[in-house]
Amino acid sequence: MLSSKHILLIVAGGIAAYKSLDLIRKLRERGARVTPVLTRAGEEFVTPLSVSALAGHEVHRDLFDLTKEAEMGHIQLSRSADLLVVAPGTADLMAKMAQGRADDLASTLLLATDTPVLVAPSMNVRMWDHRATQRNIATLKNDGVSFVGPNEGDMACGEYGPGRMAEPLEIVAAIENAFGEGPLKGKRILVTSGPTHEPIDPVRYIANRSSGAQGSAIGGALARLGAEVIFVTGPADVAPPEGVNVVNVQSAAEMLNAVENALPVDAGVFAAAVADWRVASESNSKIKKQNGKLPVLEFAENPDILAKVSQMKDARPSLVVGFAAETDDVIANATAKRKRKGCDWIVANDVSPETGIMGGAENDVLLITETGSEDWPRMGKAAVAEKLALKIAEALSA
Incomplete structure (x- = not known):
């Protein structure tokens, strides 16, 4: 995928620098040439020897290297690469980038380059949430810098969050998406996400506890792999991902209509928590209390979007992925659901209150397919999305 591509990788000073070693290995496995730059702070977390050994290339560390500077080495270094990647991207280095500072090799390279830049931020949750950091990120995005992450999860400092x-x-x-070479390039994928709101009257509705976080993460992961993503979302708590075509809906009926309008697609991922029922007759005005009498609501069944798409004859996607939120007998119920709906895969999870899954930052899923079940370890929803997106890419390329 990345054959002949030259990546200049800047490793800054953060505990996540250890992940950059694995990143180097994975880039080289895909044919990329990696030139590493290690900041002084980065050397506190990984050694130049380990970085150099994995990259198969000299590690650049000093701005004032007289041999190289005789030929303006830092200028050439910043412009010979096809992409500059900063991983980890610390709050300090991003602040330097936003301010246009150039007081070490890494910041000088980033200021001197005319090559695209991708940053993978990594920092304490309070630092990430700080207005100064968010202001710097907004500046960098406005300057054309791209970002991947950060994810939510446990921090080395003991805190939890983004x-x-x-x-x-x-x-x-x-990185592959930045080069337009992702494994899903040319594929069109539909993702549904979030809850649906089924109106009772102009001020009340039926809903569920879905935040839309998992669906949003999946849409973003698929887009990063190069797919054209049609993202149909109910009124979720989280924002839709970048790089997708967003279709906002409220009710199950609206979601079905949006899904049908999006077809045909290569794959459909139905992560939305669609309400099973709606009020049969929505009131046009607010229902008033009547001397303590309780209103009587008659319910009707909502359309089964997953089943409808799975059982289509002409416009059925080649891969249909459903979700099963269960509170007991997860494998049995999810397996039965896959057969009943007619979809190819079911991503099943236990949403019992004690798990903290529904509306939380992590997920603990089973992937149910025709050949059996695959138990994934509990991980952040972004990691679940990435793993699922890669499996979808593999299935569509088979």
């Missing part, structure tokens, strides 16, 4: 560096495979996917 700030974990994206996993190496996520960064590889973002």
Whole structure:
């Protein structure tokens, strides 16, 4: 995928620098040439020897190397690569980039380059949330810098939240996408996400606890692999991912209509938590209390979007992936659901209250296919999305 591509990898000072070693290995496995740059702070976490051994290339560390500077080496170094990747991207280095500072080799290379730049941020959650950091990120995005991550999860400092560096495979996917060479290039994929809201009257509705976080992560992961993603989302708590075509809906009926309008697609991932029922007759005005009497609501069944698409004869995607949120007998219920709906895969999880899955930052899933079940370890929703996206890419290329 990355054969003949030259990546200048800047490894800054953060605990996530150890992931950069695996990133180097994965880039070289895909045919890329990696030239590493290690900051002084980065040397506190990984050694120049380990970086050099994995890259198969000299590690650049000093701005004022007289032999190289005789030929303006730092200028040539910054412009000979096809892409500059900063992983980990610390708050300090991103601040230098946003301010245009050039007081070490890494910041000088980033200022002197006319090559595209991709940053994988990594820092404490409070640093990530700080207004100064968010202001710097906005500046860099406005300058054309691309980002991958960060993910949510446990921090080395003991805190939890956004700030974990994206996993190496996520960064590889973002790099491939930057070159327009992702494994899903040319593929059109539909993703549904979030809850649906089924109106009772103008101010009330039926809903569920889905945040839309898993669906959003999946849409972003597929887009980073090069897919054209049609992202149909209910009123979710999280923002839709970047790089997708967003279609906003409210109800199950609206979601079905949006899904049908999006077809044909190569694959459909139905991660939305669609309400099973709706009120049969929505009131046009607010339902009032009547002397303590309770209103009587008559329910109707919502359309089964997953089953409808799975059982289509002409416009059925070649791969249909459903989701099963269960509270007991997860494998049995999810396996039965896959057969009943007619989809190819079911991503099943236990959403019992004690798991913290529904609306949380992590997921613990089983992938149910025709050949059996595959148990994935509990991981962040971004990591689940990346793993699923890679499996979809593999299936569509078979």
